[in-house]
Amino acid sequence: MSSHPPSSYPESLSCPENPLHPETxxxxxxxxxxxAVVPPIYQNSLFTxxxxxxxxxxxxxxxNTPIYSRGHNPTVVEAERVLxxxxxxxxxxxxxxxxxxxxxxxxxxxxxxxxVICVRNAYGPVLALLEQYLLPKFNIEQSFVGGAxxxxxxxxxxxxxxxIYLESPASGLFGLQDLAAIAALAKAHGIATMVDNTWAxxxxxxxxxxxxxxxxxxxxxxxxxxSDIIAGVLLGSAALLDAIHSRxxxxxxxxxxxxxxxxxxxxxxxxxxxxxxxQQSALAVASMLAAHPKVARVDxxxxxxxxxxxxxxxxxxxxxxxxxxxxxASLKAGLxxxxxxxxxxxxxxxxxAEAAARRFVNALKLIRIxxxxxxxxxxxxxxxxxxxxxxDPERFAALGLSPAQMRLSVGLEHVGDLIADLQQALExx
Ligand SMILES: *Cc1c(COP(=O)(O)O)cnc(C)c1O
Numbered sequence: 001m002s003s004h005p006p007s008s009y010p011e012s013l014s015c016p017e018n019p020l021h022p023e024t025x026x027x028x029x030x031x032x033x034x035x036a037v038v039p040p041i042y043q044n045s046l047f048t049x050x051x052x053x054x055x056x057x058x059x060x061x062x063x064n065t066p067i068y069s070r071g072h073n074p075t076v077v078e079a080e081r082v083l084x085x086x087x088x089x090x091x092x093x094x095x096x097x098x099x100x101x102x103x104x105x106x107x108x109x110x111x112x113x114x115x116v117i118c119v120r121n122a123y124g125p126v127l128a129l130l131e132q133y134l135l136p137k138f139n140i141e142q143s144f145v146g147g148a149x150x151x152x153x154x155x156x157x158x159x160x161x162x163x164i165y166l167e168s169p170a171s172g173l174f175g176l177q178d179l180a181a182i183a184a185l186a187k188a189h190g191i192a193t194m195v196d197n198t199w200a201x202x203x204x205x206x207x208x209x210x211x212x213x214x215x216x217x218x219x220x221x222x223x224x225x226x227s228d229i230i231a232g233v234l235l236g237s238a239a240l241l242d243a244i245h246s247r248x249x250x251x252x253x254x255x256x257x258x259x260x261x262x263x264x265x266x267x268x269x270x271x272x273x274x275x276x277x278x279q280q281s282a283l284a285v286a287s288m289l290a291a292h293p294k295v296a297r298v299d300x301x302x303x304x305x306x307x308x309x310x311x312x313x314x315x316x317x318x319x320x321x322x323x324x325x326x327x328x329a330s331l332k333a334g335l336x337x338x339x340x341x342x343x344x345x346x347x348x349x350x351x352x353a354e355a356a357a358r359r360f361v362n363a364l365k366l367i368r369i370x371x372x373x374x375x376x377x378x379x380x381x382x383x384x385x386x387x388x389x390x391x392d393p394e395r396f397a398a399l400g401l402s403p404a405q406m407r408l409s410v411g412l413e414h415v416g417d418l419i420a421d422l423q424q425a426l427e428x429x
Pocket of ligand 1: 098099167198217218232
């Protein structure tokens with residue numbers, strides 16, 4: 001008897017002829033010997049075998065057999081199976097963080113001297129990985145594009161382009177890229193595509209079905225949802241994920257702990273419920289902000305007035321709870337810059353805009369100040385906080401941001417309480 005028959009894993013969670021809905025998939029669990037409704041945490045570094053022959057056989061299928069938990073752990077594999085079925089992927093691979101998943105995915109496609117095309121408003125550490133690490137260390141050439149038009153990508157393609165890296169909606173101003181069109185362009189040139197789908201989750205956006213090769217999520221946001229884990233996942237074809245498994249995953253070693261995978265399984269069961277509430281509340285909050293006299297603009301793909309609303313509705317089936325908005329700088333600052341009452345904060349004095357932003361953030365009582373997003377709790381953050389020492393107007397302008405720019409993660413509290421908190425803080429701007 002083998003000590004860990006792979007047959008103890010549940011059979012495929014869904015079948016193509018009769019696909020289950022996400023809500024059902026995420027609550028499914030194949031039985032174990034005791035019919036446990038919640039799967040056990042295999043808190044093991046290693047697994048033992050009955051004989052020389054048994055462990056030798058196990059090595060023949062290392063990727064799919066529990067031998068050592070850096071490579072394969074049953075609790076982690078259970079979470080990967082649920083995630084893959086949910087996202088419509090052949091396989092999922094969990095990592096210690098979103099950045100571990102992203103860096104493993106990017107490294108997989110690159111070789112020294114090749115070229116990457118990346119969206120300019122990608123998550124900050126991804127830009128740092130490309131510009132400050134891969135470029136100087138491995139001579140990875142790079143082009144950055146706004147990403148709203150497919151032609152921008154076409155214009156950047158070179159003979160040595162190996163990867164197009166997308167994030168839609170992107171960090172900062174939530175600009176979208178047309179995933180199907182960019183995937184088709186890349187395929188025609190033999191270029192791989194990767195997209196960060198953290199904002200939408202697989203519930204609201206299905207990049208693999210649109211032709212993208214590799215989908216990545218930070219599970220530290222909505223998939224985890226309770227602000228208690230750091231994790232990341234890659235999703236794609238079995239061939240691609242197995243290749244990443246035996247190279248970037250096992251060799252760089254950024255594996256997720258069994259306990260974290262178990263927390264993730266726990267969280268996924270309520271993801272559709274949580275996302276429905278995030279979406280409903282975010283739309284109410286965004287609508288209130290968009291109509292408020294002290295708010296210059298709201299960046300939320302779910303709003304009817306969003307510049308790419310048509311693409312948003314074509315490409316996504318719903319909208320999550322993270323948005324941006326910009327405070328109007330004070331009338332005094334607006335007049336000083338000759339922009340009047342309708343100033344959007346960009347042309348006004350940087351210090352005045354920062355002071356207004358600071359008053360607003362410090363006036364919030366319920367909504368807490370913090371990085372990250374996608375948890376049960378509502379959070380505010382201002383990009384200017386990260387640039388305290390060098391509040392460089394040019395850097396802000398290059399990113400399309402302003403010192404009066406806010407990022408709001410709408411959590412699961414009662415929306416009436418959130419709106420009241422925002423309104424009382426806006427009074428003090
Ligand atoms: C947080 C985040 C990441 C990185 O995830 P970690 O789990 O923090 O490493 C990547 N992409 C986006 C869009 C994020 O918000």
